[in-house]
Amino acid sequence: MNARIVAFFAALLVVVAATYLAWKPVSPAELLHPGASQGAPPAAGAKSAQRGFVLAPARPASPAPRMAAAAAPGRRSLYNEYLGAKSYRALYDRLHGSPEGSTAEGMYVMYDILRKCAAVTDRPYRRQADARPVEQRRQEFLAALAPDDPQRDKRIAAFDATAVDHCAGLEGITIAQADLDKLLASSAAAGDPKAKATEVEQQVWQQRRAGQWRTASLSDTQIDTLEQAIGTKDPGAMVLAGRLLSNTWPDLTMHVGGDAAPAEPRALFNAWQVLACEYGYPCGADNARLEQECAYNGHCDAQNLPQYLFYYGSSPHEAELVSQYEASLRGAIENGDWSQIVVSRGAKMPGNRYFFGRGPG
Numbered sequence: 457m458n459a460r461i462v463a464f465f466a467a468l469l470v471v472v473a474a475t476y477l478a479w480k481p482v483s484p485a486e487l488l489h490p491g492a493s494q495g496a497p498p499a500a501g502a503k504s505a506q507r508g509f510v511l512a513p514a515r516p517a518s519p520a521p522r523m524a525a526a527a528a529p530g531r532r533s534l535y536n537e538y539l540g541a542k543s544y545r546a547l548y549d550r551l552h553g554s555p556e557g558s559t560a561e562g563m564y565v566m567y568d569i570l571r572k573c574a575a576v577t578d579r580p581y582r583r584q585a586d587a588r589p590v591e592q593r594r595q596e597f598l599a600a601l602a603p604d605d606p607q608r609d610k611r612i613a614a615f616d617a618t619a620v621d622h623c624a625g626l627e628g629i630t631i632a633q634a635d636l637d638k639l640l641a642s643s644a645a646a647g648d649p650k651a652k653a654t655e656v657e658q659q660v661w662q663q664r665r666a667g668q669w670r671t672a673s674l675s676d677t678q679i680d681t682l683e684q685a686i687g688t689k690d691p692g693a694m695v696l697a698g699r700l701l702s703n704t705w706p707d708l709t710m711h712v713g714g715d716a717a718p719a720e721p722r723a724l725f726n727a728w729q730v731l732a733c734e735y736g737y738p739c740g741a742d743n744a745r746l747e748q749e750c751a752y753n754g755h756c757d758a759q760n761l762p763q764y765l766f767y768y769g770s771s772p773h774e775a776e777l778v779s780q781y782e783a784s785l786r787g788a789i790e791n792g793d794w795s796q797i798v799v800s801r802g803a804k805m806p807g808n809r810y811f812f813g814r815g816p817g
Contacts, residue, residue: 531691531735531736533561533736534556534559534561534562534565535561535564535565535650535692536692536736536737536738538565538568538569539692539738539744540738540742541622542620542622543620543621543622543624543625544569544572544573544622544623544626545623545624545625545626547565547569548566548569548573548626551565551566552566559646560643560646560647560648560651561643561648561650563639563640563642563643563646563648563651564640564643564648564650564651564654566639567636567639567640567643567651567654569626570629570631570636570639571636572622572623573622573623573626573627573629574626574629574630574631574636575627575629575630575631576630576631576632576633576636577630577631577632577633578632578633578634579633590619590620590621593619594615594616594619597612597615597619597751598612605754607750607754607756610750610756611750611751611754611756612751614746614747614748614750614751614756615751615752617742617747617751618744618747618748618751637658640654640655640658641655649684649685649686649688649690649692649693649697650685650690650692650693650696652681652684652685652693653681653682653685653693653696653697653700654696655681656674656678656681656682656697656700657696657700659678660672660673660674660678660700670706671706672706673705673706673707673708674700674701674705674708679701679799682697682700682701683697683788683794685697686698686788686789687788687789687792689735689789690735691732691733691735691736691737692732692737694728694731694732694735694737694789695728695729695732695737697728698724698725698727698728698729698731698732699725699728701724701728702719702721702722702724702725702728703721704721704804706804707801707802707803707804708799708800708801708804709799709800709801709802709804710724710797710798710799711797711798711799711800712724712780712781712784712785712796712797712798713780713781713783713784713796714796715780718805719777719781720774720777722769722770722774723770723774723775723777723778723781724777724781726765726769726770726774726778727777727778727781727782727785728785729761729762729765730761730762730765730778730782731782731785731786731789733760733761733762735789739760739761739762740759740760740761741759741760743760743761745761745764746758746760746761746764749764749768755768765778766778784796784797785797
């Protein structure tokens with residue numbers, strides 16, 4: 457009798473242990489770096505970067521999610537240099553009145569610097585910059601950060617990387633809104649796809665400021681402009697145009713890949729961002745969003761933007777959608793075949809509204 461009881465409890469212990477190992481929680485570090493905890497070195501000849509998502513640890517009776525293992529290196533361009541600059545003053549001085557500043561991309565970078573830093577004399581809605589000194593903000597940040605936070609050192613380093621005044625030295629520059637608009641129009645006319653996408657965004661904001669807050673939408677011509685901007689394979693244009701195409705519009709519904717169900721906005725926008733990373737957008741560990749999310753939310757285990765979007769920025773369902781959307785969007789970019797991205801007009805199902813945008817200006 458005693459032997460049977462011992463055997464029963466031994467078997468029960470094995471079942472409990474197996475169940476725990478199958479269902480135990482997976483930390484971000486384990487999911488994003490599955491070989492780290494075992495100390496396993498990377499396989500010889502393994503590729504340093506992969507397109508799309510790679511397999512992550514699976515759960516019983518559930519499809520294995522996929523995630524991006526690495527982002528492609530950011531391509532060398534003036535715009536990417538601008539995105540990585542901690543201070544805009546040197547770049548502004550270099551471009552102002554120079555041949556480089558008169559190129560299509562040079563004019564767009566100048567426009568964006570002035571949009572952020574110049575005092576637009578006739579713009580009543582200008583957002584005020586944080587006037588607190590960096591050291592004061594740092595002390596307030598440290599006071600709110602728990603001493604035993606497991607990501608404390610990473611979060612402090614990320615805060616120091618983000619707590620910079622990009623506009624230092626440009627405080628005295630003024631410009632009229634008409635001149636700012638003219639600079640954007642000149643860049644678009646010279647062929648910069650980011651400027652063309654930004655013009656569409658500004659046209660929508662003009663509708664909203666005119667009282668069409670809930671009814672403003674994209675016209676067929678504007679949609680064509682956004683598709684053309686994306687077709688140039690400019691990664692900055694992919695982010696800007698993809699953001700607009702991912703928004704919830706009152707009379708538009710996006711369908712991707714022949715799916716009868718409407719595209720889900722957040723998954724669609726994440727897919728555009730992942731693709732932009734593939735085409736050379738700066739998505740490495742020094743990406744501004746990664747640094748901000750690490751500093752303020754403790755989301756520090758992702759090494760690049762696609763990893764962040766998979767683990768922190770998507771539900772498991774959305775992560776699968778991102779993978780599906782990527783294939784159709786990549787076909788549109790590479791082959792100019794937009795047949796798998798269908799825009800229909802008509803009544804929409806009421807519910808959540810998404811608007812990914814940086815606002816007017």
